[in-house]
Amino acid sequence: MWGGRFAEGPSAIMREINASIPFDKALWRQDIAASKAHVAMLGAQGIVSAEDAATIAAGLDSVAAEYEANGVPEDWDLEDIHMTTESRLAELVGAAAGRLHTARSRNDQVATDFRLWVRDAIDQADAGLEALQRALVARAGDHAASIMPGFTHLQTAQPVTLGHHLLAYYEMTRRDRSRFADARARMNECPLGSAALAGTGFPIDRQATSSALGFDKPTDNSLDSVSDRDFALDYLMAASQCALHLSRLAEEFIIWASQPFGFVRLPDSLSTGSSIMPQKKNPDAAELVRGHAGRISGCLTALMMTMKGLPLAYSKDMQDDKPPVFEAAGLLALSIAAMTGMVADSTFRTDRMRQAAELGYATATDLADWLVREADIPFREAHHITGAAVKLAESEGKPLDALTIDQLRAIDGRIDERVYAALSVEASVAARASHGGTAPEQVRLRVAEARGALGMES
Numbered sequence: 001m002w003g004g005r006f007a008e009g010p011s012a013i014m015r016e017i018n019a020s021i022p023f024d025k026a027l028w029r030q031d032i033a034a035s036k037a038h039v040a041m042l043g044a045q046g047i048v049s050a051e052d053a054a055t056i057a058a059g060l061d062s063v064a065a066e067y068e069a070n071g072v073p074e075d076w077d078l079e080d081i082h083m084t085t086e087s088r089l090a091e092l093v094g095a096a097a098g099r100l101h102t103a104r105s106r107n108d109q110v111a112t113d114f115r116l117w118v119r120d121a122i123d124q125a126d127a128g129l130e131a132l133q134r135a136l137v138a139r140a141g142d143h144a145a146s147i148m149p150g151f152t153h154l155q156t157a158q159p160v161t162l163g164h165h166l167l168a169y170y171e172m173t174r175r176d177r178s179r180f181a182d183a184r185a186r187m188n189e190c191p192l193g194s195a196a197l198a199g200t201g202f203p204i205d206r207q208a209t210s211s212a213l214g215f216d217k218p219t220d221n222s223l224d225s226v227s228d229r230d231f232a233l234d235y236l237m238a239a240s241q242c243a244l245h246l247s248r249l250a251e252e253f254i255i256w257a258s259q260p261f262g263f264v265r266l267p268d269s270l271s272t273g274s275s276i277m278p279q280k281k282n283p284d285a286a287e288l289v290r291g292h293a294g295r296i297s298g299c300l301t302a303l304m305m306t307m308k309g310l311p312l313a314y315s316k317d318m319q320d321d322k323p324p325v326f327e328a329a330g331l332l333a334l335s336i337a338a339m340t341g342m343v344a345d346s347t348f349r350t351d352r353m354r355q356a357a358e359l360g361y362a363t364a365t366d367l368a369d370w371l372v373r374e375a376d377i378p379f380r381e382a383h384h385i386t387g388a389a390v391k392l393a394e395s396e397g398k399p400l401d402a403l404t405i406d407q408l409r410a411i412d413g414r415i416d417e418r419v420y421a422a423l424s425v426e427a428s429v430a431a432r433a434s435h436g437g438t439a440p441e442q443v444r445l446r447v448a449e450a451r452g453a454l455g456m457e458s
């Protein structure tokens, strides 16, 4: 493509280090779409003849059909997807192909293709997250009143409802979707027509290519346009944060599925066995989701480090922008799908959850709150009295509400029979009816809102 200026061809090492076709062939659909928008505009503006524009457009369709049928050929001499396509186009349509690259550079071409690709990846992540939310909300509705221990420090803290716990992940994914939506809105400007770095002397119509490709508007600075990869970083940041959330949900399932907990039975379809221990059913999918979060945030770090300190405008370092984005997108899509299946198809062992809530002195705070409410004792003192009751119950190996009224009175004379009503796990969760609290009535309200937001039937 630049033979005119060179006496010798590249060394084998130059060819290999330069070739991005092994990975950027993933951009072929975007590259064809952007080229078609470009050549249609060149024709409409009279920059190339209508006849050549039609020949090129038809040729691009043929190249696309070949790629679809046989994949994209990998010839390192052709470097990247842009030159691979242009060279095949020349083979198919002859000299007219040479007019496609008028008023364009690979710099604005790759910036455009990559934005289109990232925009699709955002839409894919959003659709996946919506499916995950539907699963979370459906299961939360089923379990609005199922009681489990709530944890802090992974120590039993207070009883909560399983529905409430699942809806916590609904909130996280709501923020994830809004982060992806922000990224999409910010990135949706078209760099095509910025050419190499300075714009072009041809009378192009940037508005036309921008709308043909579904962008809101053309970008406003050609230097920035060819050197900006914020859109990819925004995507990776949203993906990393989403992956962190998924890793936390995965970790819950891993803990819950372990035998001492036994809170959940994972679907066979998302578990594996052991080649040596016949009894094993391992949560490999969840563990890999947990692991993938590390790789996805590694992709973010990789691209941040690639972009650090680059002067304007395009530098070849930026060719390395694609592998981390492609890798993260693949890992994220799998992670979202795996967690959706796990949420939708796991069996929650609500009997075991309830039992664990009852055995963990999870209602100790309710005893303290009762003392504050009914006996007007300051909370700090009530906390102390309750501690003594827990100590006694623990030494006798029984739950709090199995202490006799005489035992409780011996700890503090202001306690009376009415206290038992506050000590059950049901009473405990029902009492926490503040906005956003764990009470079944609150969970049902949140489920109804979420179903509305997701357009699910009520």
Ligand code: ARG
Binding pocket: 020, 024, 079, 080, 081, 106, 107, 110, 314, 316, 318, 319, 320
């Ligand atoms: N394959 C290149 C990339 O992905 C295309 C842009 C090449 N531009 C250049 N001036 N060499 O970044």
